[in-house]
Amino acid sequence: MTTDHLRTPAAVLARHPGDALDKPAAAARALWDALTTADALPPPDTDPHALVALVREAGHHGCPAPLAETLLVAGPLLARAGLAVPDGPLTFARGPLDVRFANVDTASRVGPPGAAGTDDAVHVSGTLSRVPWARAAQAVVVLTEGPGGPVLLALEPDEYRLLEGANLAGEPRDGVVLTDTAVPADRVRRVPEAVLAEAEWRAGLARAALIAGAARRCVELTVAHTAARSQFGRPLSHFQAVKQEEAKLIEEAALVGAAVEAAATALGDPGGAAFAAQAAAAQASASVGEITRIAHQLHGAIGFTELSPLRLATTRLWSWRDEDGNEQAWFARIGRHVVESGTGRLWPLVTGTPAA
Template sequence: MTTTLASHVAALREAGRLAEPGPFGEAVLGHLELTLPEASLTVALADGLTLAYAHPAVTRVGPAGTSGEDAALRVSGTLPRVPYGATSTVIVLTEGPGGPVLFPVDPARTTVVPGTNLAGEPRDTLHLHDYAVSAADVRPLAPGELAEAGLRAALARAALIAGAAERCVELTVRHTTTRTQFGRPLSRFQAVKQEEARLIEESALIRAAVDAAARELSLVGVAAAKAQASASVAEIARIAHQLHGAIGFTELGELRFATTRLWSWRDEEGDESYWATRLGREALAADDVWALLAV
């Protein structure tokens, strides 16, 4: 059964709400007809790698190394901060010597530098030293497939942010309705009501933008969704922690599991400045800006 983009986004939003661990690589690769291994998958959209044909072809046309006897590659370089990179099969998408390619990387054959993000999720750096990729493991990609993978990765992160934002709303509303001060629930105070309304509004903005982008994948839709998601993180975290008070900062407090992920995911796959810039460039290049924005 084919899983639609909207289904992936819904699942990722719920994973973000529940703070479920995992790299969720399948959501990024959903547009490719791949036979994926049963093992956990993570995706690295890489640039800066050095790729060369493992068996260069000898031809009379072009410089040496511009073609190969087969698709086998030798790869060197660094894959920085790969989600769960030390414990997952890493699917690398990058530009190869003959165009975009996809291939798996076994972390056991690389030099791994363990790392984490603010939420404690693994973000491991893998160093490849003349890493051999067999011809059978190399899949050529169309430029459009590589670009779509980048959009899917950003939308996946925005969907996770949407889920974590909803969790902040749930926890904050529960706290303000059960916590009493001066003989009445916090939610009865006008200042608290106003801040809660802003919190709900920011969460709703993210969800609306993410759902719109999931209906029809496009650069404009994804740029708007990720820009909105990343931009809303600061306000959501501020309000949620302010209304929780000191209890929201405790090590095992439920709110911390949501907000540390929000702060971490905000920058991953491009922050709000990056995607706002891309959206602005699309608008400047468009013949009809209103038609672009009304998509």
């Protein structure tokens, strides 16, 4: 799938708007079934650039399903770890859990007792908070610390208890409770430390792509509103002050779109993907405040009403901005990345050019 082939999935997403969140699990299943029937779900070997473009469409339409988590985070991490990637919707979570090997290697003399297993099967206990769309996911992909280092594991719905929750937009953010859950070896992998960093920037890129789509929606709704709404005998869009604010709104949305586009292009470059994704996440989070301020200011009080399509976009923007880290957190990560990259790497990172 390339960006030229987004018409079919975009059309499916448009028929499943994000205002149907009174029964989110059913809405997610309906959308996923529609995408599957239309053969609109991208295969695992899809160009990453096209995956980001599809997630932007999901953000634009307020997609009621974990499309971003599936395509940009959970699926790629499972594939990297050599685990099977389920066909249905997936979600992703990070956090501390009590992880013990199910089959302890009693003959091992490395580390404390229980630090090694005869295979990768584990028992897991603990709670993961605010997991996106957990109630609608076919599997929850979890990255946590195991007895011998980081582990990636895939949990099936009958292996945990749900504590249903939601973000400001009404999207599911559920607690996942594990009580001595047995996870077989074929759904567990020990992973290198680098996967921890990759999971972080992938989650940030997923949120940035969603924000880019919702920002475009705010622009469309605001431009249409000011063109249709009249005051003092002429459309709002004819007033100079309104034109100036609209220009700022379009500029901020364009900044986010450009940053996400650059990150999507960099996904094919292992050396530059992390920095570009962090920059996109930082810019997206930083722009949300101005985008939502202008959009609501130009809509007036009507933009805050329950049935306003603008509210559906802005409440998602406010929620997504703070999930996986706000702009301050991402700017700090960018700073650490630059420092750890060594002297002389800043300019190549910023420009995407080879180091001298």
